Amino acid sequence: MAAGRFLWAAYAGLGALATAGYFLLPAGLAAAVYILTGASSAAAVALGALLHRPSRRLPWFVLSLGPLLMSLADCLWSYYWSRGSVPYPSYADALYLLGYVFLGAGLLLLQHRTVSNGLDALVDPLMVASGGALLYWGLIIGPYVHDPSLSLPAKAVSVAYPLLDVLLLAALARYLLGFGGRVPALYLLGLSFAVLLLADSVYGLQVLQGSYRDGSWVDAGWLACYVLLGAAALHPSMRGLSVPQPGSAEPALLTNRRIALLTGAALTAPGLLAAQAALGVRIDAYPIAAGCVLIFALAVIRIRGIVVALLRTLSERERLQERLEQQALHDPLTGLANRALFSDRLAHAASRANPLDCGRLAVLMLDLDGFKSVNDSLGHEVGDALLVSVAGRIRACVRPSDTVARLGGDEFAVLIEEISDVGAAVRVAERILDRLGEPYSVGGVGRVAAASVGVAFGPAREAKSLLRDADAAMYVAKERGKGRYEVFEPRMRNARAEKLRLEAELRAALERGEFAVHYQPIVSFATGEVVEVEALVRWERPGRGTVGPAEFLSVAEESGLIVPIGRWVLREACRQVREWQKGGSRELALAVNLSASQLHHPRLVREVEEALGLSGLEARHLKLEITEQAAVEDAREAARRLEELSALGVRIALDDFGSGYSALSYLRTFPVDTLKIDRSFIEGIGRDLQATSIVGAVIALAKSLNMCVTAEGTETEEQLAHLRSLGCDLAQGYYFSRPASPEEVERKLGLARRRRDEPAKR
Numbered sequence: 001m002a003a004g005r006f007l008w009a010a011y012a013g014l015g016a017l018a019t020a021g022y023f024l025l026p027a028g029l030a031a032a033v034y035i036l037t038g039a040s041s042a043a044a045v046a047l048g049a050l051l052h053r054p055s056r057r058l059p060w061f062v063l064s065l066g067p068l069l070m071s072l073a074d075c076l077w078s079y080y081w082s083r084g085s086v087p088y089p090s091y092a093d094a095l096y097l098l099g100y101v102f103l104g105a106g107l108l109l110l111q112h113r114t115v116s117n118g119l120d121a122l123v124d125p126l127m128v129a130s131g132g133a134l135l136y137w138g139l140i141i142g143p144y145v146h147d148p149s150l151s152l153p154a155k156a157v158s159v160a161y162p163l164l165d166v167l168l169l170a171a172l173a174r175y176l177l178g179f180g181g182r183v184p185a186l187y188l189l190g191l192s193f194a195v196l197l198l199a200d201s202v203y204g205l206q207v208l209q210g211s212y213r214d215g216s217w218v219d220a221g222w223l224a225c226y227v228l229l230g231a232a233a234l235h236p237s238m239r240g241l242s243v244p245q246p247g248s249a250e251p252a253l254l255t256n257r258r259i260a261l262l263t264g265a266a267l268t269a270p271g272l273l274a275a276q277a278a279l280g281v282r283i284d285a286y287p288i289a290a291g292c293v294l295i296f297a298l299a300v301i302r303i304r305g306i307v308v309a310l311l312r313t314l315s316e317r318e319r320l321q322e323r324l325e326q327q328a329l330h331d332p333l334t335g336l337a338n339r340a341l342f343s344d345r346l347a348h349a350a351s352r353a354n355p356l357d358c359g360r361l362a363v364l365m366l367d368l369d370g371f372k373s374v375n376d377s378l379g380h381e382v383g384d385a386l387l388v389s390v391a392g393r394i395r396a397c398v399r400p401s402d403t404v405a406r407l408g409g410d411e412f413a414v415l416i417e418e419i420s421d422v423g424a425a426v427r428v429a430e431r432i433l434d435r436l437g438e439p440y441s442v443g444g445v446g447r448v449a450a451a452s453v454g455v456a457f458g459p460a461r462e463a464k465s466l467l468r469d470a471d472a473a474m475y476v477a478k479e480r481g482k483g484r485y486e487v488f489e490p491r492m493r494n495a496r497a498e499k500l501r502l503e504a505e506l507r508a509a510l511e512r513g514e515f516a517v518h519y520q521p522i523v524s525f526a527t528g529e530v531v532e533v534e535a536l537v538r539w540e541r542p543g544r545g546t547v548g549p550a551e552f553l554s555v556a557e558e559s560g561l562i563v564p565i566g567r568w569v570l571r572e573a574c575r576q577v578r579e580w581q582k583g584g585s586r587e588l589a590l591a592v593n594l595s596a597s598q599l600h601h602p603r604l605v606r607e608v609e610e611a612l613g614l615s616g617l618e619a620r621h622l623k624l625e626i627t628e629q630a631a632v633e634d635a636r637e638a639a640r641r642l643e644e645l646s647a648l649g650v651r652i653a654l655d656d657f658g659s660g661y662s663a664l665s666y667l668r669t670f671p672v673d674t675l676k677i678d679r680s681f682i683e684g685i686g687r688d689l690q691a692t693s694i695v696g697a698v699i700a701l702a703k704s705l706n707m708c709v710t711a712e713g714t715e716t717e718e719q720l721a722h723l724r725s726l727g728c729d730l731a732q733g734y735y736f737s738r739p740a741s742p743e744e745v746e747r748k749l750g751l752a753r754r755r756r757d758e759p760a761k762r
Helices: 003-024 027-052 058-082 091-111 119-146 152-178 184-209 217-234 236-242 256-266 268-279 285-329 339-352 371-378 380-396 422-436 460-479 490-512 553-559 562-582 604-615 628-632 635-648 665-669 679-683 689-704 717-726 742-749
Strands: 360-368 403-408 411-417 440-442 445-447 451-459 485-487 515-524 530-541 545-547 589-593 622-627 651-657 674-677 708-711
Touching: 003 027, 003 217, 027 058, 027 217, 027 236, 058 091, 058 217, 091 152, 091 184, 119 152, 119 184, 119 285, 152 184, 184 217, 184 236, 217 236, 285 339, 339 403, 339 411, 339 460, 360 380, 360 422, 360 460, 371 380, 380 403, 380 411, 380 422, 411 422, 411 460, 422 451, 422 485, 451 460, 460 485, 460 490, 460 553, 490 530, 490 553, 490 562, 515 562, 515 742, 530 562, 530 742, 553 562, 562 589, 562 604, 562 742, 589 651, 604 622, 604 635, 622 628, 622 635, 628 635, 628 651, 635 651, 635 665, 674 679, 674 689, 679 689, 689 708, 689 717
Parallel strands: 451 485, 530 589, 589 622, 622 651, 651 674, 674 708
Antiparallel strands: 360 411, 360 451, 403 411, 440 445, 515 530, 530 545
């Protein structure tokens, strides 16, 4: 195969020697060299197709028939010449003409699928061929037609040669102009046909003038055609002539090569007139005029194609510019305005307002409640689908002139201009909340997406500050229960700033290790002993002392900090309880609260496994408490996550039972081991018949489901007595102990048994 790379050069070298030998050898040997050179060209073309294996071999085999038939014609012509008379026309001419046909057919077959078939791709070669035809007519075809000494068959054959040359010129021009690649084999092939056309043209002129002689340099042109054709087929790059190249489908582009050829074609007519005048040849006005009209018509078509291509390019650039602007100013997921465009609309609204302008506008800020859990549990594809649905519903609730934007994540904003009063803005907020509250079909199941909305209303000249005010109002809506709206009041601005400052301090506290875990004992009614402790996080805030969770957990939940804080609490509590077990409280269990964000976090099960593994605490001694509200945010995902935890051996408790949705079906769906009765029911036990009945019913229900029951908020001896009579299993509250530091809990665990009726000091 390595030798094949240089075979074309070796063949070209031998061909050059053969051409030189043709002029140096005696006539008989020279004729043999001429015939063998043509035959070798046919063999070289066929060999190249077999050796280099192009994707399409047929065009090359067809091309090889051209020099083969011409060689046979040369043999026949030499036979006639040896007999002393060469008839004209003869069978040799038929073979020559047939050879031209196969050369043209092979060239056209090579262009299949590699050159564009569009109008522009045809006009350029037609212009070149028209110019060539005009030139041939004026110098060769016309004189043959008007020659009275030629018979009709002789005229037909004499005209057929230049006509076939014109067709070869058209095919060659189409290939050279339409093929986009720079392939060496193409240059060899093109040069081969160019030399053939040049030799034919000179031969025709010499015959007309009676100056042609065998062995002239015209014969060298035909020999060079044979050699270049064979070298093109033997060159390894010939494989690329069967493959479309970059730029092959761009005929509308005016490259330098196209401009040169088209300019030459356009100058053919004046050049021909000048040549005929100089040579004293008869001028055929009508054919020249027809040729000029044809070239002009083709030029008009070509110019039209250029204009269309230019307009198309400009249109594509405009569309590209529009797409770039769309991408720069719009959210790619929902198609809504992005933060940049929304800010621009606000600035524009403010710039249009003058100091005396009484125009009003409103800004609404929306944040989806619980969206993070959807992303974490179901994946970003489902989350994205939900965002697209939400965007469509918000857009449907406002006027076409209003601006709806997605600012990022699950935050949306609405700019309402030319609004009469804040009541109109509130009605828009209510429509949006109602529309968002309708079920969605996302991820194959129905879902509900609640949102917290902040509404800010004011003069158009204060447009820029309204976004900040709506944001502050939105966070107040989240604090007050989510799934609602709040209208901005000036005091909210300070509250928002305080919340941001608190979030920053929480991040720093997590890094500095300022959190601590306190524990509240849980006592068994059966033994009176502490059998569990509930882990409760505290913040040792510098300058403020110990801070309870009520002051920072809501901010931690909204900011996502609850996940790393909860992870730390779980690990620390597991470590501490395991230490107490080693100290003697061998069966002491641990209860840890899980927030909604933690429950739906994809790494929850792995983090529980890690906490148990690092501490050595057995899974049966860990109880994870969830609230009903956290579970129903995505009941299907929550059930799956709880099943995974239960499979580890971890126990599950439903916290604050009765205070939330109280969906009894969850007791069947979730692998719950313990029900913790909410303190609001324990407060009224013994004094409120309804509360006592509810507590009794819950305990009976739990017993029937083989569940344990814990009473939260047990504070009096009377409550304790009623709970014992109802069959409650465990109690927790100030009656026994407040949440205490690890050191205080250790002292309590040091007692063998705590008196059931001895209240702890408050």
